[in-house]
Amino acid sequence: MSLSQAETVAVAPEETGGSLGRDAWRRLRRNPVAIAGALLVTLFVVVALLAPWLAPYPPDKPVGQVTPVSIPGPSAEHWFGLDDLGRDEFTRVLWGARWSLVIGVVSLLLGMAGGLLLGLLAGAFGGWVDGVVMRVVDMMLSVPGLLFAIGVAAMLGSGLDAVMIAIAVVNMPIFARLLRGQMLAQRRSDYVLAATSVGVRRRRIVLGHILPNSLTPVIVQGTLTLATAIVDAAGLAFLGLSSNDPSIPEWGRMLADTQRYLSSAPLLAVFPGLAIVIAALGFTLLGESLREALDPKYRR
Amino acid sequence: MLRFVVRRLALLVPILVGLSILLFLWVRALPGGPAEALLGERATPEAVERVQRLYGLDRPWYEQYLRWVGNVLRGDLGVSTRTQHPVLEELLRTFPATVELALTAMIFAVGVGVPLGYFAARRHGTWLDHASVAGSLFGITIPVFFLGYMLKFAFAEKLGILPTAGRQDPLMDAEHPTGFYVLDGLVTGNPEAALDALAHLILPGIALGTIPLAIVVRITRASVLDVLHEDYVRTAEAKGLRPATIRGRHVLRNALLPVVTIVGLQVGLLLGGAVLTETVFAFPGFGKFMADSITARDYAVLQGFILFTAVIFVLVNLLVDIAYGLIDPRVRTA
Numbered sequence: 001m002s003l004s005q006a007e008t009v010a011v012a013p014e015e016t017g018g019s020l021g022r023d024a025w026r027r028l029r030r031n032p033v034a035i036a037g038a039l040l041v042t043l044f045v046v047v048a049l050l051a052p053w054l055a056p057y058p059p060d061k062p063v064g065q066v067t068p069v070s071i072p073g074p075s076a077e078h079w080f081g082l083d084d085l086g087r088d089e090f091t092r093v094l095w096g097a098r099w100s101l102v103i104g105v106v107s108l109l110l111g112m113a114g115g116l117l118l119g120l121l122a123g124a125f126g127g128w129v130d131g132v133v134m135r136v137v138d139m140m141l142s143v144p145g146l147l148f149a150i151g152v153a154a155m156l157g158s159g160l161d162a163v164m165i166a167i168a169v170v171n172m173p174i175f176a177r178l179l180r181g182q183m184l185a186q187r188r189s190d191y192v193l194a195a196t197s198v199g200v201r202r203r204r205i206v207l208g209h210i211l212p213n214s215l216t217p218v219i220v221q222g223t224l225t226l227a228t229a230i231v232d233a234a235g236l237a238f239l240g241l242s243s244n245d246p247s248i249p250e251w252g253r254m255l256a257d258t259q260r261y262l263s264s265a266p267l268l269a270v271f272p273g274l275a276i277v278i279a280a281l282g283f284t285l286l287g288e289s290l291r292e293a294l295d296p297k298y299r300r
Numbered sequence: 301m302l303r304f305v306v307r308r309l310a311l312l313v314p315i316l317v318g319l320s321i322l323l324f325l326w327v328r329a330l331p332g333g334p335a336e337a338l339l340g341e342r343a344t345p346e347a348v349e350r351v352q353r354l355y356g357l358d359r360p361w362y363e364q365y366l367r368w369v370g371n372v373l374r375g376d377l378g379v380s381t382r383t384q385h386p387v388l389e390e391l392l393r394t395f396p397a398t399v400e401l402a403l404t405a406m407i408f409a410v411g412v413g414v415p416l417g418y419f420a421a422r423r424h425g426t427w428l429d430h431a432s433v434a435g436s437l438f439g440i441t442i443p444v445f446f447l448g449y450m451l452k453f454a455f456a457e458k459l460g461i462l463p464t465a466g467r468q469d470p471l472m473d474a475e476h477p478t479g480f481y482v483l484d485g486l487v488t489g490n491p492e493a494a495l496d497a498l499a500h501l502i503l504p505g506i507a508l509g510t511i512p513l514a515i516v517v518r519i520t521r522a523s524v525l526d527v528l529h530e531d532y533v534r535t536a537e538a539k540g541l542r543p544a545t546i547r548g549r550h551v552l553r554n555a556l557l558p559v560v561t562i563v564g565l566q567v568g569l570l571l572g573g574a575v576l577t578e579t580v581f582a583f584p585g586f587g588k589f590m591a592d593s594i595t596a597r598d599y600a601v602l603q604g605f606i607l608f609t610a611v612i613f614v615l616v617n618l619l620v621d622i623a624y625g626l627i628d629p630r631v632r633t634a
Contacts (some may be wrong), residue, residue: 064491064521067466075546100440101607116511135314135315136318137316138315139314139315139318139319141314141604142319142610142613142614143609143610143613144568144569144571144572144610144613145570145572146572146573146575146576146608147567147571147572147590147605148606150327150575150590150594150606151323151602151606152601154594154597154599154602155326155329161370221356225593227441231441231443234443234445235443235444235445235576238443238445238576238579239575239576239579239591239594240594240595252350252443252445254447255446255449256445257451259580262449262452262453262457263453263457264451266453268451269446269449269450270450273443273446273450276443276446277438277443277446278440279440280441280442280443281437283442284437284441285437288437292397
């Protein structure tokens with residue numbers, strides 16, 4: 001045992017005192033990074049849920065006069081100004097949160113479900129099943145994420161569904177590898193040996209003991225993946241692979257649409273861009289502090 | 301060592317075979333089928349039939365697959381429906397630009413990231429440490445294309461000190477024998493052209509390099525913190541070695557091991573990010589060509605480019621593994 005491990009063990013009793021969950025919760029509440037992350041995430045989710053009521057104007061209809069050379073900036077009536085088609089920019093940024101949340105959550109859940117199933121198969125059965133699943137995972141990881149997503153989205157013919165499925169597929173191997181690694185580590189642990197020796201069935205051990213104990217890092221990864229899913233979805237929309245329905249304001253496409261007006265109306269790019277940063281930063285901060293709270297290795 | 305390399309190479313074969321099957325089936329799963337995918341949506345029925353016969357699309361799929369692999373191995377990746385040039389030709393034409401861009405981004409990320417991470421760890425718990433951690437979290441989340449816009453607006457449009465788009469001033473009299481414009485400027489004895497090409501690389505390089513920079517800072521910092529508490533560092537201190545020797549020979553050298561791996565993994569991120577960065581800066585590289593091919597539904601290009609990227613990515617990671625094995629003997633037997 002190295003010195004640092006000995007220190008952890010010696011310090012542990014006074015620091016824990018309660019379940020891992022309660023200990024983690026206490027650490028989270030005391031961590032300013034976690035608080036900041038939680039605030040940003042709350043802001044994002046509240047705006048996403050309440051966008052139809054918060055937004056002062058319809059998101060898809062022009063509400064003022066614009067010409068390509070004069071796009072009105074922020075004013076009392078239009079806080080973020082108008083976009084190139086005369087629509088209220090503030091309204092569209094608010095609605096964008098809604099789509100961003102939907103795309104992020106759906107793609108995360110799909111990817112997680114697929115990945116966890118693969119990881120569970122590999123981790124629970126081992127042997128040739130493990131070999132085949134992990135080779136498939138390696139293969140998927142051999143194409144850079146964004147390019148992989150572009151391929152999948154193009155195959156599905158672009159649109160919101162295509163973007164969600166593409167991001168889900170790209171995230172699957174990450175979760176598969178994570179869960180498998182966790183399960184392999186847990187399989188060698190003492191409590192599994194104990195359960196096996198008192199005659200608990202294999203299925204019960206895998207589903208009742210190994211799986212729940214392997215999920216902590218999956219939760220952390222899920223939070224962090226939500227951040228990348230939001231940024232990646234914006235990237236695909238920026239490249240024109242998402243829906244081209246004007247009543248669906250997406251931050252990525254809003255950025256792409258304002259490209260031509262960058263010098264005359266730079267704020268049109270700033271607002272949706274900052275919105276993406278706020279959403280992604282919130283989930284990243286929350287995920288990082290969750291990881292620190294749940295895993296002693298990362299405490300520093 | 302040779303055995304290690306051979307084993308790693310052997311592991312690549314199933315991955316690449318699987319990937320090629322996947323990409324082959326991908327074009328067959330496209331809306332409209334492969335013939336339309338290769339010819340474009342406005343293809344006449346006669347043209348579709350001709351392509352079907354030409355590519356043997358009436359044969360069983362495994363026969364078609366073997367034929368396709370044979371073509372790919374001979375360098376025939378099909379023809380771009382948008383430009384009517386062979387895909388391989390387009391790839392070779394656009395890839396040098398992206399290599400230049402990715403190198404600039406990586407030099408920026410490592411050149412700034414390693415010192416920053418190192419000093420953050422040395423001054424653990426100070427404002428510099430906190431600022432670098434906060435900055436790297438921010439850097440990971442900021443979308444490449446948004447950062448690109450902001451850089452372009454601030455430095456190119458407002459301040460006007462750097463070019464907004466492209467690889468070279470179109471009015472400049474420059475020759476391009478190699479396709480790497482900075483290098484071209486140097487070999488043709490035209491330092492002005494080299495400097496101009498370099499100036500065109502700065503903003504996109506920073507935009508593309510920011511996420512890798514954030515990652516390099518974090519990894520270097522964590523790694524240096526680990527090493528600082530190692531027994532051999534204390535031993536070195538106890539022996540009375542000069543602090544500079546300890547830092548250079550013991551701390552930095554060991555701490556950089558994980559950084560090497562991470563740098564290799566960034567290649568994928570750079571090639572993906574290049575699609576977005578090059579679009580923002582109208583930088584005529586592989587990524588811009590790919591982005592234009594998405595809009596044009598030019599599937600032959602997408603198929604060829606994705607396959608090519610995967611091969612590059614896998615090979616670079618193999619090289620990193622080998623480099624790692626050279627630096628750290630423990631890896632060879634693992």
